[in-house]
């Protein structure tokens with residue numbers, strides 16, 4: 304089967320985001336951008352399924368600015384076979400991303416779509432579930448383990464109470480959580496090879512999807528700042544402070 | 553505006569996170585509560601929901617297909633009802649996050665995730681970038697689909713309401729998915745997301761046994777819930793449902809004690825709204841000290857047992 308992996312270019316997780324002084328958003332000019340960490344996990348899982356003989360082809364897709372090619376190249380260097388860039392300068396909301404992905408799924412007919420559970424910029428945690436809804440397919444969100452069979456996939460999910468196991472009919476949508484795997488680093492030879500792998504370029508219009516936003520951001524502000532307090536010199540002082548706060552044990 | 557709230561319940565009682573969601577919903581409009589589940593437990597939960605202050609009506613859908621809150625089965629139940637509602641709200645729990653986008657996509661609505669304030673009929677505040685920015689967004693959709701951050705809203709009172717309960721039916725099993733099992737952490741401790749005190753351990757705790765020997769006695773002494781950093785969970789010291797942070801649980805207790813945790817932004821995202829933060833770390837430059845109210849620079853293997861002994 305074929306596996307489709309949507310990947311998003313986001314601010315690198317090591318960068319501390321700064322709100323623009325005019326309150327219009329977060330400043331991403333000149334900051335390091337990378338593949339969303341959850342999407343690296345999704346790519347890794349797809350590539351491992353291919354290496355295990357359970358999938359034939361891994362296709363990575365990204366919706367975004369021309370620079371999103373960089374994260375697609377990373378996916379190719381990790382082992383994806385080909386890539387599709389759906390180019391737009393607009394900020395695309397999860398609903399519109401899901402609508403575009405639905406059309407990509409119609410063309411590519413993957414047995415499995417593996418997304419990240421959330422993108423670390425907007426933290427929406429929606430796209431995979433929306434795609435599943437639009438396709439009327441089952442969803443295994445927050446996956447920490449995937450077992451693929453011929454006509455079903457068993458997914459262990461990280462939920463608030465622990466680990467939940469569900470069985471989904473195929474084709475299905477899965478979203479990756481942190482502990483699904485540890486993504487590999489692409490080796491230099493693979494990075495070189497990736498440059499020769501095919502990358503299609505499209506636009507949202509090619510898929511006939513209206514991406515106009517439904518939400519308007521009125522302002523983006525810094526959260527209330529927490530001041531550093533004081534350091535105490537000993538456990539006795541700490542105990543006294545805690546007692547003063549009314550902690551009694 | 554009339555708002556439909558999907559109530560999460562357990563053993564016949566309404567979960568605390570849903571009480572916060574009801575408070576948020578009441579700021580938008582009249583609140584109707586949807587209780588879905590299997591048989592008796594769901595009916596008990598519906599009785600409990602009918603008594604909650606601010607709930608005007610309870611809709612009860614009982615079906616074995618609704619017992620495990622599978623999104624494939626619950627989302628059609630909700631969308632089927634949305635003709636009569638202006639907004640759908642659910643807590644930003646793992647279950648709410650699983651279901652809401654499925655409802656939103658079916659209604660062709662852009663969901664607003666994890667709101668922390670209601671600023672107008674269609675205007676809401678929500679944290680982005682691991683809580684490093686708060687965005688105020690306005691929806692242009694005709695209906696709203698929203699998930700609610702529990703720590704940002706007070707809990708609705710369990711008494712004071714006298715709503716009617718209406719039995720409804722939905723489409724039941726969508727035939728796409730089935731529940732196989734749940735491996736739940738057994739714990740007598742207070743629930744992490746609603747505890748007044750949380751003691752969290754990080755990578756410095758070395759292994760599962762050490763974590764248990766150092767963190768647990770202090771938590772027991774304080775009647776606290778136990779939490780952990782991602783590094784501690786990844787290393788197998790404790791299970792995933794204890795992770796605090798951007799991608800784990802969001803907590804805001806009266807007192808948060810971070811032991812051997814460096815204070816990465818992804819961890820801070822889950823606990824920086826705690827009232828008082830105490831940090832114990834041997835590195836005086838650890839970022840956690842920049843937000844801690846009380847810091848102790850010490851080796852945790854000396855300090856924590858001493859603290860436990862002296863409290």
Ligand SMILES: Cc1cc2nc3c(=O)[nH]c(=O)nc-3n(C[C@H](O)[C@H](O)[C@H](O)COP(=O)(O)OP(=O)(O)OC[C@H]3O[C@@H](n4cnc5c(N)ncnc54)[C@H](O)[C@@H]3O)c2cc1C
Nearest residue numbers: 309366394395396418419421422425426427428429430520
């Ligand atoms: C700098 C910046 C500024 C923004 N400003 C605004 C604003 O002013 N107003 C506003 O409404 N929104 C704004 N956004 C949000 C943006 O338009 C999208 O709504 C948001 O990034 C998508 O949500 P998410 O990525 O958190 O989705 P999630 O649902 O969290 O993403 C989950 C998964 O879906 C897949 N996915 C998501 N997006 C893509 C994609 N583009 N291509 C391929 N796969 C994808 C990935 O696998 C990802 O892991 C901004 C985003 C950024 C980065």
Ligand SMILES: Cc1cc2nc3c(=O)[nH]c(=O)nc-3n(C[C@H](O)[C@H](O)[C@H](O)COP(=O)(O)OP(=O)(O)OC[C@H]3O[C@@H](n4cnc5c(N)ncnc54)[C@H](O)[C@@H]3O)c2cc1C
Nearest residue numbers: 754755756781782783797798799800812813814819834852
């Ligand atoms: C996409 C993504 C999502 C993430 N989500 C989360 C999340 O939800 N939650 C989360 O916590 N992290 C998350 N992380 C990980 C985060 O970036 C950090 O790696 C993690 O929080 C570090 O955990 P830690 O503080 O326990 O370990 P470390 O950073 O290794 O810190 C250990 C600390 O212990 C101190 N120490 C060591 N020995 C002792 C001793 N004997 N006595 C006292 N102090 C000692 C050290 O000085 C150090 O400060 C995420 C990362 C990514 C990329």
